[in-house]
Amino acid sequence: xxxxxxxxxxxxxxxxxxxxxxxxxxxxxxxxxxxxxxxxxxxxxxxxxxxxxxxxxxxxxxxxxxxxxxxxxxxxxxxxxxxxxxxxxxxxxxxxxxxxxxxxxxxxxxxxxxxxxxxxxxxxxxxxxxxxxxxxxxxxxxxxxxxxxxxxxxxxxxxxxxxxxxxxxxxxxxxxxxxxxxxxxxxxxxxxxxxxxxxxxxxxxxxxxxxxxxxxxxxxxxxxxxxxxxxxxxxxxxxxxxxxxxxxxxxxxxxxxxxxxxxxxxxxxxxxxxxxxxxxxxxxxxxxxxxxxxxxxxxxxxxxxxxxxxxxxxxxxxxxxxxxxx
Numbered sequence: 104x105x106x107x108x109x110x111x112x113x114x115x116x117x118x119x120x121x122x123x124x125x126x127x128x129x130x131x132x133x134x135x136x137x138x139x140x141x142x143x144x145x146x147x148x149x150x151x152x153x154x155x156x157x158x159x160x161x162x163x164x165x166x167x168x169x170x171x172x173x174x175x176x177x178x179x180x181x182x183x184x185x186x187x188x189x190x191x192x193x194x195x196x197x198x199x200x201x202x203x204x205x206x207x208x209x210x211x212x213x214x215x216x217x218x219x220x221x222x223x224x225x226x227x228x229x230x231x232x233x234x235x236x237x238x239x240x241x242x243x244x245x246x247x248x249x250x251x252x253x254x255x256x257x258x259x260x261x262x263x264x265x266x267x268x269x270x271x272x273x274x275x276x277x278x279x280x281x282x283x284x285x286x287x288x289x290x291x292x293x294x295x296x297x298x299x300x301x302x303x304x305x306x307x308x309x310x311x312x313x314x315x316x317x318x319x320x321x322x323x324x325x326x327x328x329x330x331x332x333x334x335x336x337x338x339x340x341x342x343x344x345x346x347x348x349x350x351x352x353x354x355x356x357x358x359x360x361x362x363x364x365x366x367x368x369x370x371x372x373x374x375x376x377x378x379x380x381x382x383x384x385x386x387x388x389x390x391x392x393x394x395x396x397x398x399x400x401x402x403x404x405x406x407x408x409x410x411x412x413x414x415x416x417x418x419x420x421x422x423x424x425x426x427x428x429x
Contacts, residue, residue, distance in 0.1 A: 105380070109266050111293070111319065112142035112375045115353040115367055117327035118154040120336065123182045126152055127193055130207075133373065138201030140375050143230075144266045146206040148325040148353075149274050149297040150223055152190060153183045153210025155325060156250075157299065157348045158339045163249050175337075176250060183210040183221050191226065191234055199232030204264045206271055208297040208323075211239070213252060216413065220252040225271035225297055227262050236262040240273040241282065257410035259285060267292035267380055274298040277308055285406050287316045288393040292383055296322040301350045306366055314360035317386035319378055326351040326371050358386035 114133050119125035130147065137145050149155065156179055162172015184190040186209070198205040204227065211224040223243060227236035239254025259282075261270040270291040276282055277296055286294060294316060296309060301324060313320040329336075330344035340346050347369070354365035355376045363376035390396055 105265060105267065107380045108377065109143045109380070110141050110375055110377050111266070111321060111355065112137055112140060112145040112373055113321050113323040113353045113355060113365070114145060114147045115324060115326050115351045115370075115372045115374065116148065116151070117325045117331045117349065117371070118151055120154045120156065120327075120332040121178050121182050122333075123152060123154075123184065123190065126154070127190065130194070131197055134197040134201060134205070136373055137203060140373065142201075142203055142375060144204045144206075144264070144269065144293060144321070146295045146297060146321045146323040147208055148323045149208040149225075149299050150210055151208045151297070151325065152194070153221075154179070155299045155327070155349070157327065159337060160246065161249055163246075179210075179250065180212070180221065183212045185214050185218070186211050186224065186226065186237060187234060194226070195228050195232035195234060198228035198230060202230040204228065204230055204262075204266055204269060206269065206295045206297065206321075208273065210251075211237075221250060222254060223247070223251045223273055224254075224258075225273055225295065227264075227269055227271065227295075229262075229264060235264070236260050236269070236271070238271045238273070241276055242279065244275045255411040256406060256408040259289075259406065259408055261286060261289040261291050269293045269295060271295040271297065274300055277312060281404055281406075283312060283316065284393065284404055287318075288404075291316065292318055292380065294318045294320045296320060298322055298324050299327075299349050300324065301352050301368075303352075305352055306354060306362075309354055309356050310360045310362070313356040313358055314386075315390075315392060317358040317383055317390060317392075319358060319383070320354075320356040322352075322354050322356075324352045325349040326369075358382050 162169030212218040213220040223240040243251040327349040329346040352366045364374040
């Protein structure tokens, strides 16, 4: 039986935009601090490795794209990572160095289709450094659809870790009721919500999900300032280095909707909470939305977890028929 009590954490930090090696250096420092704090599970924000280019429009208008916008995308594309790749190997080493499970938001190149499409992805590394889960954001929000593709059902897994069952939903995916219900039915115990949503109402969402799913919710939001972006960044918020582009709001919530840590605004921070997994059972005593509160005689949810590829091979026999050889 797994231990019941653990220390968990969320890391509120920003990227160094368009400089992935520098971001990984910053991440390494945060991971060292997590080790000192004794965290066994920690969550980093959405798009932490690869960056969230807040305020850029990538030169897009209805019916046209500008050359400068294409240059912006090329620079953004260069900061994305392959999964697996040297950057994921390094993140795995970080997790192993403190024997903790890490959930990290990254911008991923979709190498299975030639690497031309980017995805907003959450990666989960086990305490031995192994990459044990990958979740691609199903529905990019608004202008994010210009720069990120849509994930499919093949990355909706929940990982079994020494702390408990860990799943990830990214930013506004958390407003998708069917996705939440899928994770509840998969037995998620630590619902990780990497985000860049700094709005006050996000706190209500995180508390609702924890109370609805009777699970721990760990939401890590970026804290990003103008100083984290290069000098030639076309920033609509202004050019004062102290200008906050994303102000934070990271939080940890219990299965009964109680705030255990945070929210914190206006600074980088590591938030920790000492939790008891038995609180999940205490919560599900009177509400289990994928069990005794589900009413499967009335409601049914079908989840297609197959990988979707735009090109499929029918095999050598089909190739011969197409060439007129059979």
